Amino acid sequence: MILTRRRLLLAAGMMAAFGGRPARAHAKLTIAYPDKSPPNSWVAEDGRMQGILVDLTAELARLAGYDFVAKPLPLPRVQAEVESGAVDGMCLVVTPARLRYAAPTAEPLTAGNVTLFVRRDNPMRDRLAAVQSLDDLAATGATVIASEGNGWIRANVESRGIRTVFANGTIGTVRMLVGGRGDVIADMSHQIRFLLEEVAGGEAVEKLPAVMDVVDWHLLISRKSPVFADLQRLDEANRVMQASGLASSIFEKYGIKV
Known part of the structure; x- marks a missing residue:
């Protein structure tokens, strides 16, 4: 009704x-x-x-x-x-x-927030947790995992010289992060949190607090x-x-x- x-x-x-x-x-x-x-x-x-x-x-x-x-x-x-x-x-x-x-x-x-996701056991975890901006992220030397064709990554991450590796679809980025093939995902917070509950091993990944973009x-x-x-x-x-x-x-x- x-x-x-x-x-x-x-x-x-x-x-x-x-x-x-x-x-x-x-x-x-x-x-x-x-x-x-x-x-x-x-x-x-x-x-x-x-x-x-x-x-x-x-x-x-x-x-x-x-x-x-x-x-x-x-x-x-x-x-x-x-x-x-x-x-x-x-x-x-x-x-x-x-x-x-x-x-x-x-x-x-x-609309939504772009935040960072990292494995808890990544040796760079504490340094990444201190990141407050994309320029800070560039200074860490971390490797970002992104889905092939992601225009936001091209305009905001690759343009800063941040090393980026690509996966087949957003779910592929989560699987790569869980598998340790890259340091960090910078993507829509609600989307990655949803996928972490679906992908085996997702509990090893945490969302960092800083918002990179809206x-x-x-x-x-x-x-x-x-x-x-x-x-x-x-x-x-x-x-x-x-x-x-x-x-x-x-x-x-x-x-x-x-």
Whole structure:
């Protein structure tokens, strides 16, 4: 009953936000997601895409009158297919490189802290625990583990000359850290904490207290997609969704308190 009432309120809010204009005819909205990046996006055992960003975009698409399709891909291919216009968009952090071929929603789908994760038995653990900024991290000489195609790492970590090794997907970064193949992960705190509970040996890793950055995750629409002309409607749908408090319930669905 509560969920039904919420959906009715969302629908009413949507009509008000659109000034009473009816939703567009049901066109398709195809969004590509990294396929190994739980809890944000990953492929379930039955082959379906699931995750926080998948659920958020599905609701946004419903409100805007689109039939939603989620396409799982490795992160580098996600970006390549958005750039070529093969898919309509992606849900990632905005970077200068991505802005060249895609436009973000005015407001983010969600936001979160980037923090550091290290094995407790790493000889550099105490030095890394004293890090307060990315410049401090660069001074330690530590090796950062990142997922292939991570634009935030390229813009903020590699640009500082920090040695970086790459894994296949975010879950791969956690497996590498647990296995001692690198010193530290710098990534979204909620995402790595979720994965540490799923990966064998995750209890050997701890989150360090300092926040390196606060990043927003936007829906980015390809400039070559026909949906690009409808970005304002997606913005309006996102505002209604954010005002509803639905995002918090989606996080809680995956066991994350916000």
